[in-house]
Amino acid sequence: MSEIICTVDVVLLTLLDNRLHVALLKRDHAPFAGVLALPGGYIHAEQDADTRDAAMRTLREKTGIASPYLEQLATFAGPGRDPRGWSISVAYYALVPSALIDRAAHPEVALIAVDELKGLPFDHRQIVDAALQRVRNKSSYSSLPVHLCGDTFTLPQLQGIYETILGEAINKVSFRRKIDELDILEAVAGQMETGKAHRPAQLYRLKKHFRQHLALTDRGLNSTA
Amino acid sequence: MSEIICTVDVVLLTLLDNRLHVALLKRDHAPFAGVLALPGGYIHAEQDADTRDAAMRTLREKTGIASPYLEQLATFAGPGRDPRGWSISVAYYALVPSALIDRAAHPEVALIAVDELKGLPFDHRQIVDAALQRVRNKSSYSSLPVHLCGDTFTLPQLQGIYETILGEAINKVSFRRKIDELDILEAVAGQMETGKAHRPAQLYRLKKHFRQHLALTDRGLNSTA
Numbered sequence: 001m002s003e004i005i006c007t008v009d010v011v012l013l014t015l016l017d018n019r020l021h022v023a024l025l026k027r028d029h030a031p032f033a034g035v036l037a038l039p040g041g042y043i044h045a046e047q048d049a050d051t052r053d054a055a056m057r058t059l060r061e062k063t064g065i066a067s068p069y070l071e072q073l074a075t076f077a078g079p080g081r082d083p084r085g086w087s088i089s090v091a092y093y094a095l096v097p098s099a100l101i102d103r104a105a106h107p108e109v110a111l112i113a114v115d116e117l118k119g120l121p122f123d124h125r126q127i128v129d130a131a132l133q134r135v136r137n138k139s140s141y142s143s144l145p146v147h148l149c150g151d152t153f154t155l156p157q158l159q160g161i162y163e164t165i166l167g168e169a170i171n172k173v174s175f176r177r178k179i180d181e182l183d184i185l186e187a188v189a190g191q192m193e194t195g196k197a198h199r200p201a202q203l204y205r206l207k208k209h210f211r212q213h214l215a216l217t218d219r220g221l222n223s224t225a
Numbered sequence: 226m227s228e229i230i231c232t233v234d235v236v237l238l239t240l241l242d243n244r245l246h247v248a249l250l251k252r253d254h255a256p257f258a259g260v261l262a263l264p265g266g267y268i269h270a271e272q273d274a275d276t277r278d279a280a281m282r283t284l285r286e287k288t289g290i291a292s293p294y295l296e297q298l299a300t301f302a303g304p305g306r307d308p309r310g311w312s313i314s315v316a317y318y319a320l321v322p323s324a325l326i327d328r329a330a331h332p333e334v335a336l337i338a339v340d341e342l343k344g345l346p347f348d349h350r351q352i353v354d355a356a357l358q359r360v361r362n363k364s365s366y367s368s369l370p371v372h373l374c375g376d377t378f379t380l381p382q383l384q385g386i387y388e389t390i391l392g393e394a395i396n397k398v399s400f401r402r403k404i405d406e407l408d409i410l411e412a413v414a415g416q417m418e419t420g421k422a423h424r425p426a427q428l429y430r431l432k433k434h435f436r437q438h439l440a441l442t443d444r445g446l447n448s449t450a
Binding site for chain 1: 228229231268270274275276300302303304311315443445
C-alpha cells in the first residue's frame with residue numbers, strides 16, 4: 001500500500017459589507033509558498049479524534065478561531081491535486097460573524113470576497129465552489145445563515161443576511177412566520193437597536209441548542225407557501 | 226506523519242419485495258473475518274484516479290456490479306473504527322434495480338433488509354444509517370428513486386417506489402405533475418405492461434442524461450403544493 005497524504009481543509013465564510021468572504025492564509029512552505037490558500041493541514045493521527053477534530057485544530061492553530069458551527073463538506077482526492085503525491089482532503093466549512101475573526105486578530109488571515117477569488121492553489125477553488133453551493137442550497141431551508149450573525153441581531157438584519165446568501169428578496173411576512181416555526185431565536189430582554197431612522201427593533205440571539213445544530217424547514221424560507 | 230489507513234466503503238441499496246435492502250459481503254480476512262460487511266477496500270494510489278474511482282473499482286471487484294449512479298456520502302474517520310489503526314473511509318452510496326444484482330449473480334453478495342440489519346462490523350451501521358437518511362431526504366425533492374427501477378417501468382410503479390422510500394402515500398396528480406416537470410422520462414414506444422386487472426399502462430425509461438445525474442424539484446415530490 002503506497003502512502004497517501006491525508007489532510008483537512010476548511011472553508012471559513014463570513015459576511016463583510018453584505019458580501020460573502022472566505023478566509024485565506026498565505027502559505028509558509030512549498031508547494032505554493034506565498035500563495036493565499038484555504039487553512040488546512042495534515043491529519044495528526046496521534047492527536048486528532050477524527051477529521052472534524054483535525055479541522056477544528058487546524059482552524060484554531062492557523063486562524064485563532066473556534067467556529068461553533070463546522071460541517072463536513074466533501075472529500076477531494078486523487079494523484080493530481082497536490083504535487084507531493086496522491087492526496088485526500090476532507091473538506092469542512094464554517095460560518096462565523098466577522099466580529100469573531102476581528103477578535104481573533106490573526107495577522108495572517110486575509111478575507112477575500114468570494115466573487116473576487118483568483119489563483120487559488122491545489123483544487124481549493126473547487127472546494128470553495130462546493131462550499132458556496134452547499135451554503136446557498138442549505139440556507140433556503142434551514143437556520144444556517146444565523147451563524148453569520150453576531151451575538152445579537154434584529155429580524156430585519158437576519159432577513160438581509162438570508163437575502164444576501166440566496167441572492168433574492170424575501171417576503172417579510174412569510175420569512176418571519178418560518179423563522180418563528182424554526183423556534184431557534186430568543187428575545188434579548190430590554191435591548192433594542194437604536195440610532196436608526198426606523199423605530200427600535202427587538203434584538204434576538206440564537207438559542208443555545210442551535211449553535212451547533214441546524215433547524216430545518218419543510219418548505220423554502222424564500223417561498224411564500 | 227504516522228500512516229493512516231485509507232479505504233472506501235459502498236452502501237449499495239436496492240428494492241426487494243417493496244423493501245430497501247443493502248448488499249453485504251462476508252469478510253475474507255481479519256478483522257471481522259466471516260462477518261457480513263459493506264463492500265469496501267483500500268484505496269490503490271497507483272491505480273485509482275480518485276475516491277469515486279476507488280469505490281467503483283471496489284464495487285466491481287467485490288460484487289460484479291457497475292452502478293450508473295454512485296454518490297459520495299461522507300467520510301468516516303478516527304482511531305477507533307478499525308482495529309488496525311487510525312483510518313479514513315470515504316463512503317459512497319449507490320442505488321440499483323435488483324435485476325442488476327441478479328444479473329451479476331455474485332455468489333458472495335447477501336441482500337439484507339435495512340430494518341433487519343444487525344451486528345455490522347466497524348462503523349458500518351453508522352454509514353448505512355447515514356446513507357438511508359440521505360436517500361430518504363434526497364428522494365423527496367429529486368429523481369434519485371428512479372435508479373431503483375428496472376430499465377422500463379410504469380408511472381404507478383415509480384410512484385410506489387417513491388412511497389416505499391418516503392414511507393408515506395403520495396397524491397397521484399401532483400406526483401405526476403412533478404415527474405413531468407423533472408422531464409427525466411421518455412415513453413417507450415409500443416410497449417405496455419400486460420396481464421394486470423387494470424388497463425395497460427405506458428412504459429417509460431430514464432433519459433440517458435439522468436442515469437448519472439439527478440434532477441431536482443423546488444418543492445417536495447410528496448407535497449401537493
